Amino acid sequence: KAGVTQTPRYLIKTRGQQVTLSCSPISGHRSVSWYQQTPGQGLQFLFEYFSETQRNKGNFPGRFSGRQFSNSRSEMNVSTLELGDSALYLCASSRTTSGSDTQYFGPGTRLTVL
Amino acid sequence: EDQVTQSPEALRLQEGESSSLNCSYTVSGLRGLFWYRQDPGKGPEFLFTLYSAGEEKEKERLKATLTKKESFLHITAPKPEDSATYLCAVQASGNAGNMLTFGGGTRLMVKP
Numbered sequence: 001k002a003g004v005t006q007t008p009r010y011l012i013k014t015r016g017q018q019v020t021l022s023c024s025p026i027s028g029h030r031s032v033s034w035y036q037q038t039p040g041q042g043l044q045f046l047f048e049y050f051s052e053t054q055r056n057k058g059n060f061p062g063r064f065s066g067r068q069f070s071n072s073r074s075e076m077n078v079s080t081l082e083l084g085d086s087a088l089y090l091c092a093s094s095r096t097t098s099g100s101d102t103q104y105f106g107p108g109t110r111l112t113v114l
Numbered sequence: 115e116d117q118v119t120q121s122p123e124a125l126r127l128q129e130g131e132s133s134s135l136n137c138s139y140t141v142s143g144l145r146g147l148f149w150y151r152q153d154p155g156k157g158p159e160f161l162f163t164l165y166s167a168g169e170e171k172e173k174e175r176l177k178a179t180l181t182k183k184e185s186f187l188h189i190t191a192p193k194p195e196d197s198a199t200y201l202c203a204v205q206a207s208g209n210a211g212n213m214l215t216f217g218g219g220t221r222l223m224v225k226p
Contacts, residue, residue, distance in 0.1 A: 004157075033212055043158075043201065043216040055211035090157050097211045100146035100165065105157035 002027065004093050004106035012112045018079040021109045025072050025093030031055070032074040033103060034066060037088040046089075049074050050097040078111075086113045116141045116206045120217035127192055127224050135187040135200055135220045143207030147185050148214065149178050150201040158201055161187075192224045 005024045013019050025032050034046040045058040049068035066076040072093075078085055088110050092103035117140045127133055139147065146165050150158035162171045164180040171178050175196065177188040187200055199221045203214040 031212055033214075035214075035216075042218045043203075043214075045213045045215070048211045048213060050211065056209060056213050058213070092157075092212075092214075094212055100163070100205055101212055102148070102160055102163055103212055103214065104160055105150075107157045110155075 004091055004104055006089075006091050006106040006109050008109060009107065010110045010112075012114065013081050014114050015081055015083060017081050018077060019081060019111060020075055020077050021089055021091075021111075023074045023076075023091030023093075023106060025074070025091075026104055029093035029095050029104075030072050031094045031097045031101070031103075032068055032072065033092045033094075034074070034076050035090045035092065036060075037090055037108070038086075043090070046076065048097065055097050081113045083113050085111065087111060116204060116209075116215045118202055118204055118215055118217035120200075120202050120220050122220060123218065124221045125223070127189075127222070129193055129224055129226050130191045132188070132190045132192070134189070135222070137185040137187070137202030137217055138183060139185070139202075139204050139217075140183075141204050141206040141208075141215075145205040145207050147180055148203045148205070149185070149187055150203065152199045152201055152219070161200075189222070192222075194224050194226050197222055197224045 033048040048055040068074045088108045094101040149161040152158045162178040203216045
């Protein structure tokens with residue numbers, strides 16, 4: 001059974017640009033969550049989508065947005081990139097959004113902002 | 115506010131030297147506590163879910179336990195391939211959906 005896939009795996013952008021990251025969940029999983037991982041802040045929750053609706057949102061500025069498609073694939077967008085947005089962006093999928101459901105992570109997208 | 119604290123931040127063990135990692139948490143209500151393993155440059159790999167105090171789960175050399183305030187990940191006779199960062203996360207009943215609050219992780223190094 002294929003795991004969570006994320007594309008691209010690596011990305012280099014400059015300040016002020018925008019970026020779109022993609023995530024394909026495990027087959028049959030309808031919930032997709034996004035996390036940012038940095039050495040200083042660790043893993044922090046960005047947002048969760050279920051059935052194309054945002055279920056929950058973390059404490060990040062409005063420059064961070066996402067969406068989910070009818071096939072459960074999800075994208076996240078960061079506009080007006082800042083140096084501090086350099087991080088590993090992780091996507092996780094689970095069957096439901098009921099809480100206490102196991103989330104399985106993808107390999108991540110490493111974003112570097114110059 | 116939900117909080118998760120892991121200790122120690124880093125741990126060096128000799129192969130075969132058993133030890134425990136700690137995860138202390140403060141949540142409004144616990145739905146589940148999760149342990150993950152993360153290798154450098156990779157996404158976290160799921161290990162265990164614990165739901166209520168007193169619960170224990172085992173997998174190979176790893177055993178996870180849960181109390182009302184903390185969880186332990188016991189590593190018995192570790193091998194070099196157990197070297198990784200171990201992450202603890204909680205799901206709180208006050209949050210909608212699957213949001214996880216993570217601790218800072220424990221970086222484990224096992225020397226042959």
